[in-house]
Amino acid sequence: MNAKLETGATTRPVTRQTFDDVLVPTYAPAAMVPVRASGLDLWDQNGKHYLDFTSGIAVSSLGHCNPALVAALTAQLNNVWHLGNGYTNEPVLRLALALTEATFADRAFFCNSGAEANEGALKLARKYAHTKFGPHKSRIISCLSSFHGRTLFTVSVGGQPKYTEGFEPLPQEINHIPYNDIDAARAAIGDDVxxxxxxxxxxxxxxxxxxxxxxxxxxxxCDQTGALLIFDEVQSGVGRTGALYAYMDKGVTPDILTSAKALGNGYPIGAMLTTNEIAAHFGVGSHGTTYGGNPLAATVALNVLETINQPAFLARVKEASDKIFAKLRKLAADYPQVFGEVRGSGLLIGLPVAEAFKGRAKDITKAAEALGLMLLIAGTDVVRFAPALIVTDAQIDEADRILRAAVDGMLNAAPAK
Structure with missing residues (x-):
């Protein structure tokens, strides 16, 4: 036995300090340590209750420890866990059928995360272009302030230089343009893309x-130049906007779509969806993953998909969205010195801070957390709301009450000017 491995390692006491002692410091987690959760309710090591409006960064869309998902996963746990890609399995075949039937796609590739899904999509796009047009067609266009993952390829494609600093040299033939700028897109997208x-x-x-x-x-x-259009729906997909995927409400169909986060409700899974013609350029051995599409992940994802992809469920997401937007518009009107104009879609919502609170979005979420409300940020200037899609009207009211109390506390604690 390793002398450093003590008996009772699975039950030894640990605290937030343990993170600082033994984990690579790539994160700066909250002081509290969650130990139990159900739905949108969560409790920490001290038994304190929190209302979770983060859903694990838009992941646990059916809530923590969803009973139907727990039952489905438990049943599969007693059948088969893992096989390796020399074999297929029934859950992944059913999941692939369900996703292709529900979307534009003919084919699905499964992996473990959004980054891996985007990595696969970008590799496939280059393979497709090189085979069909030649190696000169290799340039990738992305948007400034975008985020597509943390592999070296995907972080380079993402339009946030702070995430690539120190990792040079970076993959080449990648250009970034302003988001929502049609003229910039026209100038950038040529025949070599x-x-x-x-x-x-x-x-x-x-x-x-x-x-x-x-x-x-x-x-x-893309149609004019022969480039492939990839929609990264890792965060916006699987019901988050009130449609199964956001493209369905945009009137635009991509060539490749990537999905993850909510697809597994917290169980790691990613998916890349595309057409028969494009998928044919990924032949046997051209891409792969050890764990992708394993029976456990596929079982959870299939049950998530079947629950969310129902008209009544998606209609409720839009109804809940309307209620939160109304609450946040009233909040911003009542606290114009703190907040700007709310924006977003469905239950992916951003509330920018006003000029006087620039850079202080994290301070607001910390104040809310101290009172029992978990929120996210999107950069330093935006408070982000991504509650589980099963959020109730009563929970929306409670979140509004706590956030108002948190803002009042911050304003009352501020020194007089």
Missing amino acids: CAVIVEPIQGEGGVIPGDPAYLKALREL
Whole structure:
């Protein structure tokens, strides 16, 4: 036995300090440590209750420990966990059928995360272009302030230089243009472009909805140049906007779509969806993953998809969205010195801070957390709301009450000017 491995390692006491002691410091998590959750309710090590309006960054859309998902996963746990890609399995075949039947796609590739889904999409786009047009067609167009993952390829494609600093040299033939700028798109997308990747709603970049006219222009430019249009729906997909995928409400169909986050409700899974013609350029051995599409992940995802992709469920998402937007518009009107104009789509919502609170979005979420409300940020100037899609009217009212109390506390604690 390793001398450093103590007996009882699975039950030894741990605290937030343990993170600082033994984990690579890539995150700065909250002081509290969650230990139990159900729906939108969460409790920390001290038994304190929180209302979770983060859903694990738009992941746990059916709530924590959803009973139907727990039952489905438990049943699969007693059948088969993992096989490797030398074999297929029934859950992944059913999931692929369900996703292709519900979307524009003919084919699905499964992996473990949004970054992997985007990595696969970008590799496929280059493979497709090189085979069909030649290696000169390799340039990738992305948007400034976009986010597409943390692999070296996807972080380079993402339009936020702070995430690439220190990792040079970066992959080449990648250019970034302003989001929602049609003229910039026209100037950038030429015959040497193999792919244009875009979020229908920029999430990490500030919760900025894509203008339908802009997305349609991208579609037209890709059609004209032979480039593939990739929609990154890792955050906006699986019901988050009130449609199964955001493209369905935008009037634009991509060539490749990537999905993750809510697809597994917290169980790691990613998916890349595309057409027969494009998928044919990924032959046997050209791409792969050890765990992608394993029976456990596929079982959870299939049950998530079947629950969310129902007209009544999606209609309720839009209803809940309207209620939160109304609350936040009233909040911004009551506290104009703190907040700007709310924006977003469905239950992916951003509330920018006013000039006097620039750079202080995190301070607001910390104040709310102290009172029992978990929120996100999208950059330093936007408070982000991404509650589970099953959020109730009573929970929306409670979140509004807590956020108002948090803002009042901040304003009362501020020194007089």
